[in-house]
Amino acid sequence: MKVLFDDNIADDSLVCWGVTVRLPKYALFGATRWERRKNWENKILEILADLEFGFKNVTVRLASAWVRYYVFEILADGKRFALNVLSPNSPIQDFRDINFPKIENIAKPLAISQDYMLQEWVEGLPLSEFREGFSMKREDLAKECIKLTAALLYKIFKLGYIYSPWEDYEAVYSHGKIVLLDLTRFVRRNIEKEDFFSHYYGAPFSSPEILVENERNRIFWRGTSEKDYFGTSREEYEKLFLEGIASVCDDFEEFLAVSRLEETRARALWDRKRY
Secondary structure, eight states: OEEEEOGGGGOSEEEETTEEEEOOGGGOSOSSHHHHHHHHHHHHHHHHHHHOOOOSEEEEEEEEEOSSEEEEEEEETTEEEEEEEEOTTOSOOOGGGOOOOOOTTBOOEEEEOSSEEEEEOOOSEEGGGGEETTEEOOHHHHHHHHHHHHHHHHHHHHTTEEEOSOOGGGEEEETTEEEEOOGGGEEEOOSOGGGHHHHTEEEETSOGGGGSOOGGGGGGOOOSSTHHHHSSOHHHHHHHHHHHHHTTOSSHHHHHHHHOOOHHHHHHHHHHOOO
């Protein structure tokens, strides 16, 4: 097996929302660039041998990284995969312990071990790339993604899960649907139906946690208008999000409970839903 490694496997920073962010030292695989490269080469060669897929030609590049795990893009014999490897000091102890719903809107796992997981590579547009810096640049598609995301999150909720914490860089718009990449973010449902809307308020383009009025969150508020955070005006965002929820509700009573709207307004939204 011939394996080529991109120089970026030793990087200690990544670009997100158009901004370069340095990885914390405790999440690095070595103090120097040389150490990180050698450590990663040895680790990935070990994983590739363990997979026993019979690859002949492989190229490896770093796709993303943070304190939970690193993601490498693997191109093997013309096929692309995502290889996740636990970071040093990761809060995740074992990939084999994660629990996730078996739905089509996830990056399918192909092999899972204690410290690595191989997934299918999802071709599409990461929702984090809808923005450049703190300014929204894909308003047309953003509105569609609001409804799609709300529908998906409520579908997951009905299966007994929440997806938390929500971050736009862990979701991809692919062939008309939203696909979730990070399977470690699924947790068994711990919120009530009536709290669903407030729990996810801000998704898909803003983390609900930073929309809470708190002085420590002021660093995130650098956009020029509401659309830079919601994808459209706040009023239209709420309407689109609720329409997404309505699309997967079984009946009006369910939607009324989830939306927490006054009945007349809830009925107006419900009557507009399309199948």
